[in-house]
Amino acid sequence: MRKLWACGLALGMAGLIGCSGTTEDSKEAVPGATPSAVTLAISGKVTVELSTDGKGPEIGKSCTPPKGSKVRAGAEVRVTDSDGEILGAYGLEPGVTRGSSSFKTCDFGFLFKVPGASENYVMTVEGFPPMPYSREDIRRGISLWETGQGTLSQ
Template sequence: MRTVWAYGAVLSVVVLAGCAGTSEEAKGASPAATPSPVMLSISGGIDVIFPSADAAPELSTPCTPHPGAKTQLGQEVRVLDDQGTVIGTGKIDGGMTQGHAVMKTCSVGFSFKVPGTSENYQLIIGDFAPLNYTREGIRRGLSYYETAEGVLDIQ
């Protein structure tokens, strides 16, 4: 019986010593590194209306905006923070033909991430006028169409 008690006492001392060592290490440890800022997903789409539905590709097939459109594949999309600093860039990707028999669009998109350190952002798509957004506005998604006059309008 004494042997069992002795083993139990030794085991308890070892466990307590291990716990004490761990707590001492935690007290003397340097603070954890500051976590990186939360990343904000920037994603959106632009519908570019084809001048003629007859000249447009079939529905649900790959497309590129017509040559007269201001929106073009590979065009740069920039995001600026509330200090006016560019914090991220992306490119307009290929799209799909959408619409119906009377009106078809080439729906293109962009998607990339930026640091989510600001509350207000400015989005610049190619040569279009800058668009201002809050963090919450960006989280809801960005959806536009290019008008016949070459203006980007919110859908």
């Protein structure tokens, strides 16, 4: 009888704990909260050539673009929808040296999220003309290269 009573008490306590957990969860929930909208992560980099002779900072170290480059750390990357509404903006991260012993680049990364309801987007890197992208283009990641003519190429 004692074993049956102890088993019943243990099951009853477990039931109360479960109820108490449910009550606590509902207290912490924000009334009227709705699920967040779908977001689209935009990630990529802007690359600037540093050297073709291997000179310059070590691979993985910070770098600055050569004189005459329009790319710089902190330059705004802005994304708008096809109607021109600004969905998000982010500053380019500081440059990091990439490449090999014979060819080095300075890469400026970016990563941010925007509402993902649109199928078409326009991205602008400060100092350069706007560039159109589809949702699928953005999902693959964006890699841009500053050309010797001062433009961005994909």
